[in-house]
Amino acid sequence: MDELGFDFEDAVAWFPHEQDQPYVLVRVSDQNVAELAAAMGVPLRRCYITDAAIEQAVQQHGVTRADVVRSVLPDAGSTMSGDFGEVLGYFYQAARELPATAIGPKKWRLKQDRTKPAPKSDVVHFVMPNRPHASEADVILCSEVKAKATNGASQPIANAIADCKKDRISRLANTLVWLRDRAVTTNLGDVDIPLLNRFIDAVDSPAASKRFRAVAVISNALLDDELVSAPTEADSEYTLVVIGVPNLHATYTAVYAAAIESVA
Secondary structure (H helix, E strand, O other): OOOOOOOHHHHHHHOOEEEOOOOEEEEOOHHHHHHHHHHOHHHHHHHHOOHHHHHHHHHHHOOOHHHHHHOOOOOOOHHHHHHHHHHHHHHHHHHHHOOOOEEOOOHHHHOOOOOOOOOOOOEEEEEOOOOOOOOOOOEEEEEEEEEEOOOOOOOHHHHHHHHHHHHHHHHHHHHHHHHHHHHHHOOOOOOOHHHHHHHHOOOOOOOOEEEEEEEEEEEHHHHHHHHOOOOOOOEOOEEEEEEEEOOHHHHHHHHHHHHHHOOO
8 A cells, every 4th residue: 555545455456467478468357447446536536636735725725625636637538548547557567566565656746737648757666675775676667658548540559669668768767867856845755865866876776677568558449459569579678568448438537537526
């Protein structure tokens, strides 16, 4: 459980691996997507704003809690779809690391514009079993996520793979420095400056390993057609993860509605 107040053991069953090679294929079942939609409202809300920040805004401005939450959530459309894909990627990545604890910044809180995606690498986690002491078991996880909820020309698998390469080349390093800069004036929750410094300036520390994922979150109705473009051989530099979600558009719409309703 992290600052979202969610026990990621509850998410393990949502993401059964149908295959692991040459890419990971996950098909979320109708039953699990119903559980997911019911369980994610509050954690999703906390990805964007803390409970304390909501109460502060209510007291300072005399608005309702629902008004505060609406002010940070994206409007329905491509940004909401992309954000949900990233949050689902966050849940998947955290659940896959169990029983180890994966510590991740909630980048959606750092948006400059709620109508646009959050900047930098999509989903980042740190695994540091002996925190605050560095060890050879320390790992940084980074996922590039693309979502496709409706039929169209987008290529989520190819685009996730292409942008995952950007993370490996330079974007992840830039993201860590950006997060450290933001942490000077912004509370990043479980992620603090000493943790970030361990992975940025690890000159005197054991080397930390890096694991990269390209994640495509696709509505199940579109999944088979999209899988035609999936690579036929695994790549040693990253893992492709394809997650099929029943009626992705309806699912993310329901979860964002639940996020608002959770403070009503």
